[in-house]
Amino acid sequence: MHSLSEENYLKVIYRLALVGKEKISLTSIAEALNNNPASVVDMLRKLVDKKLIQYEKTKGVKLTDKGRKIALQVVRKHRLWEVFLLEKLGYAWDEVHDIAEQLEHIHDLQLADKLDKFLGFPQYDPHGDPIPKANGEIAVMYKTTLAEMSDGKSCQVAGVKDTNASFLQYLKKLDIGIGTKIIVIEKILFDNSIVIMIGKNIKTTVSKVFAENLLVHE
Amino acid sequence: MHSLSEENYLKVIYRLALVGKEKISLTSIAEALNNNPASVVDMLRKLVDKKLIQYEKTKGVKLTDKGRKIALQVVRKHRLWEVFLLEKLGYAWDEVHDIAEQLEHIHDLQLADKLDKFLGFPQYDPHGDPIPKANGEIAVMYKTTLAEMSDGKSCQVAGVKDTNASFLQYLKKLDIGIGTKIIVIEKILFDNSIVIMIGKNIKTTVSKVFAENLLVHE
DNA sequence: AATTTTTATTAGTCTTACCTAATTTTTAAT
DNA sequence: ATTAAAAATTAGGTAAGACTAATAAAAATT
Numbered sequence: 001m002h003s004l005s006e007e008n009y010l011k012v013i014y015r016l017a018l019v020g021k022e023k024i025s026l027t028s029i030a031e032a033l034n035n036n037p038a039s040v041v042d043m044l045r046k047l048v049d050k051k052l053i054q055y056e057k058t059k060g061v062k063l064t065d066k067g068r069k070i071a072l073q074v075v076r077k078h079r080l081w082e083v084f085l086l087e088k089l090g091y092a093w094d095e096v097h098d099i100a101e102q103l104e105h106i107h108d109l110q111l112a113d114k115l116d117k118f119l120g121f122p123q124y125d126p127h128g129d130p131i132p133k134a135n136g137e138i139a140v141m142y143k144t145t146l147a148e149m150s151d152g153k154s155c156q157v158a159g160v161k162d163t164n165a166s167f168l169q170y171l172k173k174l175d176i177g178i179g180t181k182i183i184v185i186e187k188i189l190f191d192n193s194i195v196i197m198i199g200k201n202i203k204t205t206v207s208k209v210f211a212e213n214l215l216v217h218e
Numbered sequence: 219m220h221s222l223s224e225e226n227y228l229k230v231i232y233r234l235a236l237v238g239k240e241k242i243s244l245t246s247i248a249e250a251l252n253n254n255p256a257s258v259v260d261m262l263r264k265l266v267d268k269k270l271i272q273y274e275k276t277k278g279v280k281l282t283d284k285g286r287k288i289a290l291q292v293v294r295k296h297r298l299w300e301v302f303l304l305e306k307l308g309y310a311w312d313e314v315h316d317i318a319e320q321l322e323h324i325h326d327l328q329l330a331d332k333l334d335k336f337l338g339f340p341q342y343d344p345h346g347d348p349i350p351k352a353n354g355e356i357a358v359m360y361k362t363t364l365a366e367m368s369d370g371k372s373c374q375v376a377g378v379k380d381t382n383a384s385f386l387q388y389l390k391k392l393d394i395g396i397g398t399k400i401i402v403i404e405k406i407l408f409d410n411s412i413v414i415m416i417g418k419n420i421k422t423t424v425s426k427v428f429a430e431n432l433l434v435h436e
Numbered sequence: 437a438a439t440t441t442t443t444a445t446t447a448g449t450c451t452t453a454c455c456t457a458a459t460t461t462t463t464a465a466t
Numbered sequence: 467a468t469t470a471a472a473a474a475t476t477a478g479g480t481a482a483g484a485c486t487a488a489t490a491a492a493a494a495t496t
Contacts (some may be wrong), residue, residue, distance in 0.1 A: 089332040106320045114307040
């Protein structure tokens with residue numbers, strides 16, 4: 001079994017590996033975790049001993065297969081719990097993350113799979129990030145913003161970028177949630193606002209700012 | 219905020235206070251937690267400092283109002299999560315406890331209430347124990363075993379005493395779960411077996427041993 | 437009342453996961 | 467190639483929460 005701290009390190013290393021092309025430095029991990037670099041040295045050594053990462057000063061940090069597997073399971077649980085909190089318990093988009101940070105460390109062999117099934121095998125979490133499957137597969141993310149969609153295209157809401165309360169309230173009012181289908185009807189050149197069809201019969205116009213903060217996938 | 223350890227101490231003290239009429243000794247806490255008495259001394263001192271318990275060597279340990287409140291919230295979360303795991307995720311009766319031991323320590327102000335609502339405000343957990351309400355009220359438990367019910371009486375399944383797999387499987391087969399209504403039709407004097415009506419139309423006979431392990435309330 | 441047994445406490449360690457401050461190593465810039 | 471800056475490491479420390487072994491205090495037994 002792995003401690004909460006170990007899991008958090010693996011998760012951060014996984015995330016950093018996704019984002020940047022460059023090597024993952026000890027310092028970047030320290031920053032991401034808000035920890036002192038000296039603390040990170042200790043933990044990296046421990047993770048190397050446990051064969052969860054590879055680490056060479058000049059080459060940076062890399063997850064081993066074993067380490068990646070654990071990281072992915074933690075990420076999987078995090079995102080599944082986020083869906084649960086949002087869809088089943090009625091939390092707001094911006095509230096789910098902190099609770100999921102705790103829930104992701106609950107240990108039980110069957111938990112993730114049972115939760116996944118209960119939620120209907122969701123593909124994306126409320127922030128539009130793909131949920132790793134039980135076997136560790138994770139969808140490549142073709143997530144863009146509504147603003148980047150071209151005329152006539154149809155897409156599904158995958159999440160939000162901004163979690164500002166007024167934005168979220170506005171979404172609620174428009175009855176837009178995860179999975180909601182949106183068709184881009186027309187882009188207005190003048191101010192970049194977009195005419196969209198929400199679901200099957202609600203036609204409305206949204207601003208550029210709005211469109212830039214709504215994550216979608218085709 | 220209180221640490222996981224603190225919460226576990228408060229929970230154990232709460233539980234010990236319910237069961238025994240005698241004073242709660244440091245030793246009994248040590249036993250319940252499988253900790254060394256020396257460790258318990260340290261923690262009790264800490265809890266006294268935080269005004270969560272009262273402690274005098276000769277009088278034993280008592281929760282303060284503040285301490286009881288926290289203990290009850292932990293117990294509430296534990297039992298709600300047990301219901302969730304059983305009813306929503308499909309865990310077996312004997313699997314839910316260990317996972318709930320972890321889940322009960324998830325901190326969020328709204329969590330218990332939202333979970334409670336989602337589950338339809340259940341009264342009892344899968345072990346037949348009453349679930350404390352948001353305000354800390356907890357039902358007095360009139361939980362008995364089916365064996366103690368008299369002829370003609372109607373009751374509801376509150377939980378199980380034994381969590382033996384074959385017993386649980388048998389329950390499943392009979393379609394008996396939490397809240398299932400059972401009417402005691404007749405008690406057979408010869409071997410103390412009981413003829414019951416499960417739900418509205420399934421009439422069957424169960425053994426004395428069976429009846430002694432099924433917790434019910436009227 | 438004296439003694440034994442049980443209960444509680446102290447003193448000193450250990451592990452985990454952090455920290456600061458000082459130093460070394462590596463990389464980048466002149 | 468030197469030097470300055472950034473990154474990594476070492477050494478030593480802290481807090482939480484557990485431990486063992488030894489001792490003191492209370493309760494129970496004879």
